[in-house]
Amino acid sequence: MTKSRSVILIVVVIAVGLAIAAAQGLVVKVQTTQLRANPQFFGPTLAALKAGDRLEKVSEANGWIQVKTAAGTIGWIHSSAVTQSTVALTSTNQNLKTQATASEVALAGKGFNKQVEDSYKATHAEVSFVWVDRMIQIRIGLAQVQDFLAKGRLAGLTGGGK
């Protein structure tokens, strides 16, 4: 191997390495959640997050991940709210790509989505979604759960986590 080929190899290796390193970011997978000041559900929040928001992992502890947002805020999010992302990994060889990955489908908002539900509804008049929509509207806030736990003399108040 000549010296120039070695240099090219190093450049390629670094490029591939950086692409993979970039892939180690996280993406919020739940509709909405909060960036929290501490690794627990109860307590101060720092920012509102939504599905598709990209985060950078800082550290990890007991099912919680310390992350940095695009705006530079550092806080905690429960591991069940995020997924690994594969950013900037676009193959130039389309023959290799006949199917999408879960991340691509999620980020494109495709797959089984509202459009498919609407189509299902149109052909199944006997199946009503009225109560499903009402059910989704029932919301118990974290403060209410915290109060409920306290009054019932329940639990360590950390919440969530393996």
Place this chain on the structure above:
Amino acid sequence: MSASKSVRLSAVALVLTLFAASCAVLEKGTDVLNTANKVADDVNTVKTVGEKLRSSFADITEEEEYYIGRSVAAVILSRYPVYQNDALTRYVNTVGNAVALFSDRPEIYAGYHFLVLDTEEVNALAAPGGLIFVTKGLLRRCKDEETLGLILAHEVGHVAAKHGLQAIKKSRLTDAFMFLGTQAVQRFGPQEVARLTTLFEGVLSDIVEQLVVRGYDRASEYEADGLAVKFGARTGYEPGSILRFLKTMVGDKSTASGKGWFKTHPSPEDRISSATKAIAALSSAPRIDTARTQRFAQAIAAMK
């Protein structure tokens, strides 16, 4: 050592370091980590290093699970009327959200939501995505908040372990992923939507059949009981309450019990034996508290 040799060695070391670091966080893709040279020679294959193509129920996205769950819930609600009692619904949702918060999957696409079904049949059902149903007949058999907490934790366990999604036939999932994959980054046209809707109907029918007719396999039920004990105890509920509940069901031959939960679940005797082991494995177990028993009695009292 010559300069070029040391450069080559450095390159190999760099390759190995980068891969070691990336592999730790990559879920899949070890199949292409055969040699560093292979990747270095063909940058195009990096696509498959990042993430494998969708192949199993675990690759269903959070949003897809939510939409599947909504339709499964709608089908369940076309079979059972809703028991409309705002105070009771709110109480059940509060207990349910409390145990969900202490589960292994506290965050879910659109949150956990619970409804009471207006039937004396003893049953509880969990649609994917965290839409959970409990019947009036089952609530009547709960003696206290501990029991309700453990039963809802059992259903949250099914959701957390994605048992509903596992009911989807493998061949159907493969067809759906193939189709969705090729269409994923394009806009769906009418033909694509029609094809997707047919696939969607199949997915729903697999899940509803399992939830309502056949029931999960025994291993899934024991797993959900184990998770109920774990999540319930973390919340602060006395885990032995699940045993007391199951004991009241031993030998129950009433019509209400012959359907629903008892048709789709293993025998109470077998579940008692399995749950007892899960309780024994806990490092410490919370105790029952009168504050909770009283508020449970109050919430249930208005139930007609």
